Amino acid sequence: QQQVKQSPQSLIVQKGGISIINCAYENTAFDYFPWYQQFPGKGPALLIAIRPDVSEKKEGRFTISFNKSAKQFSLHIMDSQPGDSATYFCAARRGGYGQNFVFGPGTRLSVLP
Amino acid sequence: EAGVAQSPRYKIIEKRQSVAFWCNPISGHATLYWYQQILGQGPKLLIQFQNNGVVDDSQLPKDRFSAERLKGVDSTLKIQPAKLEDSAVYLCASSLSGGAQYFGPGTRLLVL
Numbered sequence: 001q002q003q004v005k006q007s008p009q010s011l012i013v014q015k016g017g018i019s020i021i022n023c024a025y026e027n028t029a030f031d032y033f034p035w036y037q038q039f040p041g042k043g044p045a046l047l048i049a050i051r052p053d054v055s056e057k058k059e060g061r062f063t064i065s066f067n068k069s070a071k072q073f074s075l076h077i078m079d080s081q082p083g084d085s086a087t088y089f090c091a092a093r094r095g096g097y098g099q100n101f102v103f104g105p106g107t108r109l110s111v112l113p
Numbered sequence: 114e115a116g117v118a119q120s121p122r123y124k125i126i127e128k129r130q131s132v133a134f135w136c137n138p139i140s141g142h143a144t145l146y147w148y149q150q151i152l153g154q155g156p157k158l159l160i161q162f163q164n165n166g167v168v169d170d171s172q173l174p175k176d177r178f179s180a181e182r183l184k185g186v187d188s189t190l191k192i193q194p195a196k197l198e199d200s201a202v203y204l205c206a207s208s209l210s211g212g213a214q215y216f217g218p219g220t221r222l223l224v225l
Contacts, residue, residue: 032212041218043206093211103157105154
């Protein structure tokens with residue numbers, strides 16, 4: 001129940017295309033859902049995050065869509081660029097005392113020039 | 114604002130040896146996390162501190178791993194003795210109080 005599932009495992013997109021990564025969870029105690037971007041040799045960097053009382057959040061080319069009833073959320077990268085090539089992780093925070101995070105297994109995105 | 118600092122960046126040791134990692138969080142961040150990231154996987158929480166107290170260490174292999182956060186600022190993570198399966202990147206992250214996390218660059222450990 002603490003798990004976060006993520007798909008696809010890898011994704012190849014042409015420059016200018018839309019990249020879509022999906023995540024699903026079971027635990028209704030999760031109260032905060034961030035996405036992280038990780039380049040090789042670097043630590044994950046917070047990209048965008050959403051709370052379950054919001055269905056969509058947009059920041060620049062990055063959008064999170066959240067479906068509370070389906071317990072699913074997704075990251076959309078519009079106008080994908082080669083510089084977006086990285087591994088993306090979704091995560092979920094367990095609310096209440098402690099508030100620790102569970103991460104998905106990651107999606108390796110390659111944007112072709 | 115300085116980010117999360119970690120050292121060393123790389124470490125190679127023989128199995129059964131000991132190793133220690135250091136983390137300096139962002140100034141003012143009360144919550145500090147240590148994660149283990151095995152190649153091709155997402156980060157797995159090892160231990161979480163709130164100031165200098167442990168909030169969650171349920172996934173820390175306590176027979177060989179230990180961590181402390183003296184004075185509620187810097188933290189060290191130790192492995193003794195190391196096993197081959199401990200080869201991973203050890204990430205430190207901090208947050209103001211359980212919110213958005215900021216990660217350091219990680220320490221890459223190779224156990225031979």
